[in-house]
Amino acid sequence: MYDKYQPVIGLEVHVELKTKSKIFCTCPVAFGCEPNTNVCPVCGGLPGSLPVLNKEVVNMAIKLGLAVNCQIAEYTDFYRKNYFYPDLPSNYQITQGDDPICAKGHLEVDTDGVKTKVGITRIHMEEDAGKLVHSGDTISTSQYAMADFNRTGTPLLEIVSEPDIRSAAEARAYLEQLKAIVEYLDISDCKMEEGSLRCDANISVMPKGSDVYGTRVEVKNLNSFKAVQKAIEYEIYRQMCALEDGTPLYQETRTWDDGKGVTLSMRSKESAQDYRYFPDPNLPPVYVSREWVDGIRESLPEMPKERKARLIELGLPEYDAKIITSSKAMADYFDACYEKYQEAKAISNWMMGDLSAALNSAGQDFKNSPVTPDMLVELLKFIADDTISGKIAKTVFEEAFQTGKAPGEIVKEKGLVQIKDTGAIGEMVDQVIAANPQSVTDYQAGKKQAIGFLVGQVMKLSQGKANPGMVNKLLQEKLSE
Amino acid sequence: MVDLFRFTAHELADKIKEKEISCTELTQNVLDRMDAVEGGVHAYVNTVKEQALKEAAAADKKIAAGEQVGPLFGIPISLKDNMSSTDMPTTSCSRILSNFTAPYTATVVEKIRNAGTIVLGKTNMDEFAMGSSTITSYYGPTQNPWGKDLVPGGSSGGAAAAVAAGEAILSLGSDTGGSIRQPAAFCGVVGFKPTYGMVSRYGVHAMTCSLDQVGPITKDVRDCALAMNAIAGYDKKDATSANVPIPDFTANLNGDIKGMRIGVPSEYFPSKLHPGIREKVEGALKLLEEQGAIIEEVSLPASKYALSAYYIISPAEISLNISRLDGVSYGVREDVIDGDVYDMMAATRAKGLGKEVKSRVILGTHFLCIEQLKPYYHKALKVRTLVKRDFEEVFKKVDCIVGPTTLTTSFNFNSFPDSLTLRQNDLLLAGSNLAGNCAISLPCGIVDGLPVGLQIMGNAFDDEKVLRMAYCFEQVSGIKNLQPTFVEGGNA
Numbered sequence: 001m002y003d004k005y006q007p008v009i010g011l012e013v014h015v016e017l018k019t020k021s022k023i024f025c026t027c028p029v030a031f032g033c034e035p036n037t038n039v040c041p042v043c044g045g046l047p048g049s050l051p052v053l054n055k056e057v058v059n060m061a062i063k064l065g066l067a068v069n070c071q072i073a074e075y076t077d078f079y080r081k082n083y084f085y086p087d088l089p090s091n092y093q094i095t096q097g098d099d100p101i102c103a104k105g106h107l108e109v110d111t112d113g114v115k116t117k118v119g120i121t122r123i124h125m126e127e128d129a130g131k132l133v134h135s136g137d138t139i140s141t142s143q144y145a146m147a148d149f150n151r152t153g154t155p156l157l158e159i160v161s162e163p164d165i166r167s168a169a170e171a172r173a174y175l176e177q178l179k180a181i182v183e184y185l186d187i188s189d190c191k192m193e194e195g196s197l198r199c200d201a202n203i204s205v206m207p208k209g210s211d212v213y214g215t216r217v218e219v220k221n222l223n224s225f226k227a228v229q230k231a232i233e234y235e236i237y238r239q240m241c242a243l244e245d246g247t248p249l250y251q252e253t254r255t256w257d258d259g260k261g262v263t264l265s266m267r268s269k270e271s272a273q274d275y276r277y278f279p280d281p282n283l284p285p286v287y288v289s290r291e292w293v294d295g296i297r298e299s300l301p302e303m304p305k306e307r308k309a310r311l312i313e314l315g316l317p318e319y320d321a322k323i324i325t326s327s328k329a330m331a332d333y334f335d336a337c338y339e340k341y342q343e344a345k346a347i348s349n350w351m352m353g354d355l356s357a358a359l360n361s362a363g364q365d366f367k368n369s370p371v372t373p374d375m376l377v378e379l380l381k382f383i384a385d386d387t388i389s390g391k392i393a394k395t396v397f398e399e400a401f402q403t404g405k406a407p408g409e410i411v412k413e414k415g416l417v418q419i420k421d422t423g424a425i426g427e428m429v430d431q432v433i434a435a436n437p438q439s440v441t442d443y444q445a446g447k448k449q450a451i452g453f454l455v456g457q458v459m460k461l462s463q464g465k466a467n468p469g470m471v472n473k474l475l476q477e478k479l480s481e
Numbered sequence: 482m483v484d485l486f487r488f489t490a491h492e493l494a495d496k497i498k499e500k501e502i503s504c505t506e507l508t509q510n511v512l513d514r515m516d517a518v519e520g521g522v523h524a525y526v527n528t529v530k531e532q533a534l535k536e537a538a539a540a541d542k543k544i545a546a547g548e549q550v551g552p553l554f555g556i557p558i559s560l561k562d563n564m565s566s567t568d569m570p571t572t573s574c575s576r577i578l579s580n581f582t583a584p585y586t587a588t589v590v591e592k593i594r595n596a597g598t599i600v601l602g603k604t605n606m607d608e609f610a611m612g613s614s615t616i617t618s619y620y621g622p623t624q625n626p627w628g629k630d631l632v633p634g635g636s637s638g639g640a641a642a643a644v645a646a647g648e649a650i651l652s653l654g655s656d657t658g659g660s661i662r663q664p665a666a667f668c669g670v671v672g673f674k675p676t677y678g679m680v681s682r683y684g685v686h687a688m689t690c691s692l693d694q695v696g697p698i699t700k701d702v703r704d705c706a707l708a709m710n711a712i713a714g715y716d717k718k719d720a721t722s723a724n725v726p727i728p729d730f731t732a733n734l735n736g737d738i739k740g741m742r743i744g745v746p747s748e749y750f751p752s753k754l755h756p757g758i759r760e761k762v763e764g765a766l767k768l769l770e771e772q773g774a775i776i777e778e779v780s781l782p783a784s785k786y787a788l789s790a791y792y793i794i795s796p797a798e799i800s801l802n803i804s805r806l807d808g809v810s811y812g813v814r815e816d817v818i819d820g821d822v823y824d825m826m827a828a829t830r831a832k833g834l835g836k837e838v839k840s841r842v843i844l845g846t847h848f849l850c851i852e853q854l855k856p857y858y859h860k861a862l863k864v865r866t867l868v869k870r871d872f873e874e875v876f877k878k879v880d881c882i883v884g885p886t887t888l889t890t891s892f893n894f895n896s897f898p899d900s901l902t903l904r905q906n907d908l909l910l911a912g913s914n915l916a917g918n919c920a921i922s923l924p925c926g927i928v929d930g931l932p933v934g935l936q937i938m939g940n941a942f943d944d945e946k947v948l949r950m951a952y953c954f955e956q957v958s959g960i961k962n963l964q965p966t967f968v969e970g971g972n973a
Binding site: 051 | 571578583587685686690718797798801804805809811822849851
């Protein structure tokens with residue numbers, strides 16, 4: 001069945017911008033405040049209030065536009081999108097119409113090594129709505145709802161892709177790479193679970209070789225990268241089955257039920273509202289000069305693609321460079337380490353291995369890692385100069401991660417410095433030889449692997465502190481005597 | 482005690498400065514006048530008498546302390562009921578906002594207060610400024626001080642009636658399609674619609690955002706210029722406010738209009754124009770010519786479509802501006818049993834909004850539907866551009882355009898003209914709003930015992946020029962600070 005059909009996918013991504021103030025008023029953009037504490041007459045939609053555009057939103061939109069190869073509009077304006085909803089105080093959302101700030105861009109997407117180009121139709125600026133807090137456990141049993149307008153007027157960028165995406169994996173890769181870019185630009189927190197990055201997917205399926213798109217379905221409520229991929233996979237499967245069975249497909253909006261792993265119908269497009277888009281007479285159009293755009297272009301930070309190339313030049317394999325640059329926090333961590341210690345591969349090994357694992361299980365990220373770049377570098381230097389063994393290093397790392405103590409301090413406190421004294425190791429070797437005559441005999445009879453056991457015994461005796469290379473060497477010498 | 486309420490603001494301000502009268506005396510005098518005539522006029526929907534007297538007493542202390550005060554210091558004024566302030570409700574004379582006191586103050590209210598004026602209350606208006614007779618107010622109509630059962634005009638009918646009846650020395654109104662000028666003409670006072678962007682709209686309930694403009698209603702042109710000095714200016718809270726240098730609007734009130742060119746558009750003298758008004762306006766033009774102005778005929782050909790454009794653009798914007806009134810977080814909510822939030826919103830709006838508002842919301846919603854957008858709204862915008870271009874062309878040749886403000890004088894509540902005539906009245910008014918220009922109406926005579934308005938229009942940001950010409954006419958004609966006969970007769 002999968003050979004017969006071609007999925008066609010487009011994504012609509014909303015990114016909450018981390019400006020100081022809201023898009024049309026001076027209320028702060030903040031999370032986790034008491035309900036309705038960051039509200040003023042403007043974002044509260046009171047009669048007589050007027051919106052005034054926060055220019056920083058335009059700056060951020062242009063940044064993102066440039067980073068994804070968009071054309072930046074010379075003229076751009078704002079529209080009212082009209083619909084009644086209790087979390088929308090004026091019952092219209094201020095958004096953009098036919099002249100968005102950015103259009104006609106693209107993103108180069110790497111899906112497991114396969115490179116594709118996904119077109120970006122447009123990026124536009126708009127205001128976020130408030131939130132409804134329902135009483136009771138479920139919406140259907142809820143007695144009443146309360147509106148919290150703290151989020152109302154938080155600036156959003158909506159990034160609309162072309163229907164260029166052909167698989168769920170590619171959609172996920174596109175989203176991850178878009179997220180990385182937004183993070184690199186430092187314009188949003190990009191937390192899907194908190195809603196600062198949101199994604200809706202438009203999915204259709206057509207017979208392979210056809211150039212007529214199938215019936216399009218919009219899927220909402222995708223709250224993680226995994227959900228995006230799983231929902232698209234499910235929806236492709238559902239639509240293909242329908243086509244095989246001859247069941248009709250409807251143009252509709254569906255919601256992803258993460259628990260059940262299915263999409264469910266929300267509303268059909270037949271009943272879709274006419275939003276009566278209308279240019280907002282309170283907001284004069286914005287004219288974007290070349291100088292404005294050039295100024296922003298010059299201030300753009302290094303993007304994931306360039307950064308990855310630079311890391312490869314520093315000696316990292318492409319795989320490592322890709323993983324490390326996929327998140328700005330991770331790449332920044334790497335750079336901070338590399339600045340003090342120029343062993344790129346050693347850094348990436350630890351970052352991608354023990355550190356990532358520890359951060360994941362602790363639910364933390366590279367930005368606020370308890371093991372700072374300085375600490376990791378200290379640890380790596382201990383390993384390099386044989387102060388501690390790689391095995392001991394893991395213990396020290398764990399301790400450092402838990403306590404935040406510097407590796408040097410831990411090594412000193414616990415007396416973990418590697419034993420490199422030939423005399424001391426020699427004594428332990430002698431002890432082990434004496435205690436294990438059978439292994440010695442085996443070794444001398446040609447069973448060379450028996451030395452492994454003896455090395456292990458010496459290490460055990462030294463509580464792991466003996467230098468394994470020296471143990472090996474001394475054992476060999478003594479056994480050959 | 483002299484009837485202080487009969488004087489103009491600048492006369493009274495001089496008396497205060499000279500310590501001839503106190504602010505308390507003046508305020509008390511105007512409040513007494515209010516007590517005497519308000520029962521008949523019904524200019525106000527909310528008053529703050531005690532607050533006003535306290536402010537007057539505080540003002541007297543400042544005078545006694547020898548503080549430097551401005552030219553409107555101590556003057557009792559009124560605000561139209563669509564201007565937000567925290568000291569009393571701001572309802573736009575709608576049931577839906579009848580319990581609503583704004584938590585913030587409109588820029589224009591701050592400014593006029595900073596000039597030292599004393600606010601007495603808020604004046605009656607058509608609901609959300611939709612109407613031209615002040616009869617769509619939730620609080621009932623206002624009576625024109627010039628005659629029994631006569632409308633004061635609208636939508637700033639309460640503001641104009643208050644000034645005419647001596648219940649305020651000056652008023653602030655708002656003008657979307659003539660809502661300052663037409664009631665000023667009907668009530669025999671001066672009403673000025675400044676250039677769009679000249680006065681901040683922040684905090685003033687929107688009717689049609691792209692047309693609304695706040696302006697003064699006064700007893701003479703000098704008062705109007707003084708009020709403009711107080712309220713004009715860039716406001717960063719209003720993105721449509723113009724960041725331009727603000728002139729001293731009183732600087733050229735010297736009666737000198739020699740060499741100024743006046744355009745007279747034939748379109749503004751249609752056959753439906755009341756012959757008495759035509760005569761008065763022609764007389765005014767002759768007077769201005771005698772003062773050295775050069776009169777020439779001009780044409781505004783697009784003006785015949787202007788009204789249609791106005792009646793599409795305005796409802797379209799209204800339909801969206803009114804949508805925020807849903808009962809969710811403020812206003813009078815109609816709770817419903819067994820309904821959801823949409824039922825509540827529908828019930829709130831059904832009961833809270835008046836018929837005129839609803840009909841414009843429905844019309845506007847229709848014009849903005851995807852199928853109607855092109856044939857109506859987009860076409861109306863094109864007409865608006867043409868109207869603007871007409872004015873631009875004419876203003877290349879002339880300094881001001883002069884004509885009547887209205888086709889008729891005030892009419893009786895009980896014998897309303899047909900709606901076509903009513904709308905045609907707006908014909909002479911809406912053009913300035915569509916083009917964003919400035920225009921003044923000032924009395925130019927009495928016909929059948931009722932005042933007639935002379936309209937002087939200027940190009941955008943030529944506000945000062947319009948005031949200069951209006952002042953000249955006022956000086957030469959001697960028609961100013963008229964005392965309305967009906968209220969005077971003690972009939973009101």
